[in-house]
Amino acid sequence: MRAFDADFAVPAGYLNTPSVGIPPTPVAAAVAEAVERWRTGADRPGDFDEYVTRSRAGFARLLGADPADVAIGASVSQLVANVAAALPAGTRVLAAEGDFTSVTFPFAANPGVTVTEVPLEELPQRVEGHDVVAVSVVQSADGRIVDLPALRAAAEAAGAAVLLDATQAAGWLPLDVTWADWVVAGGYKWLLAPRGSAWLLVRPDARERTRPVAANWYAGENPWATVYGLPLRLAGDARAFDLSPVWLAQVGAAAALEYLGGLDLAQVRAHNTGLADLLLEKLGLPPRGTAIVALDADPGRVAAAGIVSGVRGGRVRVGFHLYNTADDVERVLRAFE
Template sequence: MDVSAPEPLPGARLLFSHDAAVAHLNHGAFGMVPIAVQRAQQRLREEMDANPHRFFAVGLEERIAHVRRHLAAFVGADPDGTALVENATTGTSIVLGSLGLGTEDEIVTTDHGYGAVDLAVAATCRRTGAVHRVARVPLVADDATIVAAVVESITARTRLVIVDHITAATARVFPVQGIVEAVRARWGERVAIHVDAAHVPGNLDPAVGELGADFWTGNLHKWAFAPRGTALLSVAPAWRERIRPLVLSWHVEASFPDSLEWVGSHDYTSWLAAPTGLFVLRSLGVALVRRHNAALAEHGRRVVADAIGAEVPAATGLPMALIPLPAGVAADPAAATALRRRISDELAAEVGLSAWRGRGYLRLSAHVYNRPEDYQRLAEGLPKLLIR
C-alpha cells in the first residue's frame, strides 16, 4: 500500500537543535524541546542563579499558579483542581499513595499500561496488601470490546481503575469517556477512575473537566513542546483534600494543589518555560501539526514494515505507529532494550521498542522535524540487522 509522505511544514525543522545525523523516531519517549523554549528556560535559570534567594522567596508561587492556569486551560481542566508535577508517572504515584488502600482492595489496570505505572501499582500492592487485577485487551479491539474488558475485570473489591488514553507500548487510543461512563453506570462513585494521559496533551483535546474521571495526568513535555519534567495532575473535587505529596516540604499542610507544587529547591524553570512551548505549537498550528505528524508516522510505518515484510494494523491517526517484529525478535524486555541500542549504535536511529505478550514491537514516532528519509534510513538497515 502506497502512503505518501505529507509536505513538510516550512521552517519547522529549523526550530530544533537536534543532531541531524541521527534519525530521531522516538519523540514519544522524551520529546524534543524547541530552541525558543530552551532559550526561555535558560533565561529563567540565569534569573534564578543571579539571585537564588529572591527567585525562590519572592513571587514564585504566583508565577507557578499563573503557568498552571495557562496549561490547565490547554487541556480543559479546572486550574484550582490541577497541580504541576514532574511527569505522568509521578502523578499516578501520588494518586496511589493518597487512596488509603488495604488488604480488602483491588486495583484494575489493562495489559496495555505503561511499565513504570505497573511497577508503581506492584509496589503499592506489596506495601498495602491490595491486589492487582489486569484486564486483557486485544491489540486491535473496537471500543465496545475495550470497555467490556475493563468493566468485567472490576469486582466488589475494586477501589481504583487505571486506564491509558493513548497507550505507550501499543500506540492505541482507548475510549476513556466510554470507560468512565460504563464504570459509573455499574458501580457509581464507589470505584475511582484514573486516566493516564501521558501522550495526550498536544495530540488530542481531552476536555479533562468534562471527562468525569476522578484523576487525570498528562505530560506537556512529550507532544506540547514543554521542557522535560512538566506534567499536570487533575483531581476531582471530592478527592482534593485527600491528596498527599510524595515528598513532604514546607507546604505539606497547604491545600491542593499548592501542597504538591512546592518542593523546595526544585528547578521550576521547566514549568515556567512551558507556556513558550504552547506558543510554538500554536504558532505552527495545532491541527496542522497533528495532521502532518499522523500522516508522516503512517508513511514511515509503511516504509519500514514493507522492508521487513511485516503486516500492520489499520492506522490510528496518532503520531506513533506500531510495527510487529518477526516472531522471537525482541520478545522480552531485555531483548527489546538490546535491539533498540543496536539500532541506535549501528543505524543512527532512535526508535521505541517494546515486548508485549511475548512479541516484539517497533514503535515509530513522527513530528515536524522528521523527514521521509529518516524512515528510509531505518528501512534500509533494519532487515540485515534483524537477520544478524
C-alpha cells in the same frame, strides 16, 4: 528546521519523542536565560512563582480545565502516589497489561490494594467489579490508544473512578478527559518541556479521595506563609497536592505549554499520525491512527539508517511529532532494504 511556526534544532531522523521531546528555540532559550540568571545570582526564589502559574494554566488550557484543579509535580509516579496512597484496604484497581509502571507501581505498592491487569482492548468490558481504573491514554510501548468513550461509559455504569496518564498523548492528541477523576502527565516528551515537570488534574469531587503524600510548604494556600511551623495548612484547591517546583523545569514548561496552547491540536494529530500511517503503509501494514509505531526491526540497522529511536518490548519504537517530515519515514524504510 522550522515547523508549526517555531524553529527546532532537531537533527534529521530524530524519532525518539516518546522518550525525550525536543523543545522549540524559544523554550530552550527561556531555560538558558534562567540558567544564566542562576549563574550570576540574579534570581530570588519567589521569581519562579510566575512560571509555575503559567505552566499550571497552560496544562489546564490543554485539557480544557480550571487551573485551580491542577497540581504541579516532578514526575508521573510522584503525582499518581497521591491517588494510590489514599485508597482504602480492599480497593480493586483495573489496569492494562504492560502499561508503563509509573501508572501501576504506585497502586501495587499499596498493600491493601489489588491490581488486576487485562488486555487494553478489553479494559472497558472488564470495569465492572472494580473500584478504580488506571490506564495510559496512549500506550508507551506501541502507541495503542485506549477507547476513552467506552471506558467513560463503563466507569460511570460501574461507579468506578478513573485515573488517566496522558503523558504519551498530551501535546499531539486532542483530549476530552475532564470527566476522569484524575489526569496526570509528564512534560518532557510530547509537551516539549524539561524533565522535572509534571501535572495532575484533580476533579473537585475527587480531592477528598486524594492524599497529599508529599505535603510541603509550597502546597499551602499562600506558600510563603507556610514555610515554618504547624498546624498543617494546605491550599483549598488542587494546589494542596503541589510539590515544591523544580525551578528550571517550570521555566521551560511555561514557555512550552504556551506554545502548544497556540496550536491546533487537530492539525498536530493529522501531521503526526499522517507520517506514522505513511510509514506503515509503505511497510504493507494497516494504518493505526497513532503517533507511535512499534516495529519488528533490527535496532542496529535502524540506527545505521540515521534514525534515533527507542527499543521497547523487543521492538523498535518511533514517534512522529511537529518537527518530523516524510524524509524521516524514508530513513526508517532504509533499515528494511
